[in-house]
Amino acid sequence: MNKQLEVPKGKDIVSMSLSGHTFVRLLDAKGEEIFRSASPAQDVMAVVQPGTYTAETDGKLGKYEVGSLESLAPNLRSRAAGADATKPPKL
């Protein structure tokens, strides 16, 4: 399936929710591939310039969100809330 994505000014990340896929890629306005993921992960993130893109996948593309690189770290820290940050994981 294909889907149009809009990345506004001030944003540089597109986070896509996928299912049943083997790949997803982003094409710019000229039709050139600027991003490809061959990962089975359900959440795939692409770093892009502001603009309009076409997302192509052989699976289902659900919602997408735009964001910025700078905002990622706090989100990760909140996801790990409750963990003891003074002790690394034992392997």
Added chain:
Amino acid sequence: MILSLPANPVPSELYAFVKGGTSPVWLPWYIWGGGVYSTKYNYNTSQFFGYLGTVSVPLAGSCPVIVKNFRMTGHNNTGSMVRGSLFQRTGNLSAPIATIVVTGSGYFDITQSAGNFAATPSVHSLAIELLGNGQGIATITGLFIELQY
């Protein structure tokens, strides 16, 4: 041409700490404590905040080399973020030519366009900088640059 680069480079100061030498060692990275990384080798996490290492990208010849794309493969666990940026090395680091960010859990294989960046080997030096954040374990198994001579 696909240039395959050794991944998970251990900084030279850690070579000595881990192995007592400078031969390459590959390690998984244990990203921990909001950007601090540590390993089971008791690396100094307070000194190297979030920095996983830098890989040099060798270029040959004298004509411009077109950098087609940057690819990173590996495995990531929930709670950790791995970020790889392909840079042109200058006195003042400019914006990355290409950046890959991984936050999801599981195997990843991501290719990012480098925008046909024209690198002149005698002038430009390229490098990949690796950063980590969050709390979790990430392993980078491959770094690849596609070049067109």
